Amino acid sequence: MTKKILLSGIQPSGKPHIGNYFGAMKQFVDLQDQYESYVFIADYHALHSLRNAKEMRENIIGVMLDYLAIGLDPEKVTIFKQSDVSEHTELCWIFDTITTMPYLMRAHAFKDAEAKNKEIDVGTFNYPVLMAADILLYSPDIVPVGQDQQQHVEIARDIALKFNNTYGDTFKIPEHKIIKNVAVVPGVDGRKMSKSYKNTIPLFADYEEIKKCVMSIVTDSSGELPINVYSIHKLFRDEKELEKIYEEKKGKYKELKELLLEDIEKFIAPLRERRKEFEKDKSKVLEILKKGAEKAKNISSKKMDLVRERIGVKLD
Ligand code: ADP
Numbered sequence: 628m629t630k631k632i633l634l635s636g637i638q639p640s641g642k643p644h645i646g647n648y649f650g651a652m653k654q655f656v657d658l659q660d661q662y663e664s665y666v667f668i669a670d671y672h673a674l675h676s677l678r679n680a681k682e683m684r685e686n687i688i689g690v691m692l693d694y695l696a697i698g699l700d701p702e703k704v705t706i707f708k709q710s711d712v713s714e715h716t717e718l719c720w721i722f723d724t725i726t727t728m729p730y731l732m733r734a735h736a737f738k739d740a741e742a743k744n745k746e747i748d749v750g751t752f753n754y755p756v757l758m759a760a761d762i763l764l765y766s767p768d769i770v771p772v773g774q775d776q777q778q779h780v781e782i783a784r785d786i787a788l789k790f791n792n793t794y795g796d797t798f799k800i801p802e803h804k805i806i807k808n809v810a811v812v813p814g815v816d817g818r819k820m821s822k823s824y825k826n827t828i829p830l831f832a833d834y835e836e837i838k839k840c841v842m843s844i845v846t847d848s849s850g851e852l853p854i855n856v857y858s859i860h861k862l863f864r865d866e867k868e869l870e871k872i873y874e875e876k877k878g879k880y881k882e883l884k885e886l887l888l889e890d891i892e893k894f895i896a897p898l899r900e901r902r903k904e905f906e907k908d909k910s911k912v913l914e915i916l917k918k919g920a921e922k923a924k925n926i927s928s929k930k931m932d933l934v935r936e937r938i939g940v941k942l943d
């Protein structure tokens with residue numbers, strides 16, 4: 628029986644945090660045996676927020692090390708970067724011609740930028756269309772992401788349907804895969820954990836850094852459950868056990884935070900060590916990316932050939 632297909636990616640826009648891990652990246656690892664998997668680095672997507680070549684290079688290698696450290700196996704998973712496979716941007720253009728401006732104006736990312744009175748570049752506006760191309764080239768059955776990306780996967784579905792209706796059946800309609808209780812991991816201030824809110828606990832932080840983050844978790848002084856501490860803690864320890872501990876230590880916020888710190892450290896320490904090991908061999912990392920790009924290109928170029936035929940620009 629052929630395996631179902633999984634595709635997902637993250638942007639090399641900064642250090643990943645535990646929200647990225649539990650919301651998305653962990654699924655890539657957990658599902659790598661079950662699915663034929665394509666996991667990529669969305670470097671062209673990151674251009675809208677990162678305009679520094681040195682930082683971009685470092686972050687790309689950084690995401691690769693992160694992927695390997697959390698346990699993605701390049702023998703099982705095709706790992707590549709978006710900019711190595713030009714079919715992504717090519718298909719994006721074709722999708723642009725069937726996607727309307729009013730439709731894209733309903734996207735959250737655009738609305739957020741507009742609400743902040745930001746000057747919005749065309750790339751940011753068009754972001755969901757490039758993401759649709761990323762997804763649809765590989766005919767995935769599932770796209771594991773956190774809650775904030777659900778709308779983008781829905782846009783990819785709509786674009787696939789529009790293309791299929793216009794030019795004939797070409798794209799498989801993908802489903803997003805969101806794990807309910809980790810769909811929105813909260814940050815140290817209780818809002819969604821996000822690089823842009825500076826409220827994260829980095830996935831590969833050292834002990835002192837984790838300590839600083841944990842101690843800064845916002846608690847109220849009502850003596851009830853410190854919900855922000857608890858919500859993060861339940862990612863690292865069984866909830867039944869946790870309920871008991873939080874009952875016993877009611878109101879003792881400092882002790883609860885210290886326990887959370889130990890639990891996070893226990894989880895992160897081995898990841899940090901693995902990452903350091905991979906860091907020693909950069910040429911191996913580059914080799915994995917090269918091989919991954921070849922495999923990805925092989926799939927995506929076939930799809931693009933079909934697309935060119937469907938739209939009528941292929942003449943032979
Ligand atoms: P950020 O908001 O920190 O910039 P990204 O947009 O780079 O994060 O997200 C990368 C992946 O991690 C996406 O699939 C996204 O849905 C997921 N993700 C990001 N933040 C969280 C969170 N707080 N909880 C759950 N998943 C998240």
Ligand code: TRP
Nearest residue numbers: 635636637638669672758761762
């Ligand atoms: N937009 C996603 C994010 O910010 C990254 C991404 C780009 C992606 N293309 C994708 C995720 C395709 C899944 C599938 O996290």
